[in-house]
Amino acid sequence: MSSQVHKREVLERAMAALCVEAKKAYGLVEELYGEGIRDGDQLMLAAKQLRLELLQAKADLERELSTWIADCRECYRRVHWVAGIAAEPGHWAHAEPAPNHPPIL
Numbered sequence: 001m002s003s004q005v006h007k008r009e010v011l012e013r014a015m016a017a018l019c020v021e022a023k024k025a026y027g028l029v030e031e032l033y034g035e036g037i038r039d040g041d042q043l044m045l046a047a048k049q050l051r052l053e054l055l056q057a058k059a060d061l062e063r064e065l066s067t068w069i070a071d072c073r074e075c076y077r078r079v080h081w082v083a084g085i086a087a088e089p090g091h092w093a094h095a096e097p098a099p100n101h102p103p104i105l
C-alpha cells in the first residue's frame with residue numbers, strides 16, 4: 001500500500017469517526033432540550049461547543065480530502081471528494097458523468 005493511499009484511508013477513517021461522534025453530540029443536544037435544559041445553560045453551551053468542535057474537525061479533514069484528485073480504476077474518469085453536510089460523512093464521486101458504479105480508488 002502506498003503511503004498516499006494509507007494517508008487517504010487514515011483521513012477517511014478519522015472523518016467517519018468524527019461523524020459518529022458529531023451525531024452523538026446532536027443527540028445529546030436534543031436530549032438536553034428534552035430534559036428542559038435551555039440554550040443559556042452551561043450544560044447546553046458545553047454540548048453545543050462539543051458539537052461545533054467535532055464539526056470543525058470533520059470540516060478540516062474534508063477540506064484536506066477535497067484537495068485529493070484520483071482516477072477511478074474502473075472507468076479512468078476523475079474522482080473527487082464531496083463533503084457531507086453537518087454530521088453526514090462525505091464521499092468520493094466521479095467528477096464527470098460516469099457509468100453507474102461507485103468510484104473505485
Ligand SMILES: [Zn+2]
Pocket residue numbers: 072073074075076077094098099101102103104
Ligand atoms: Zn468509475
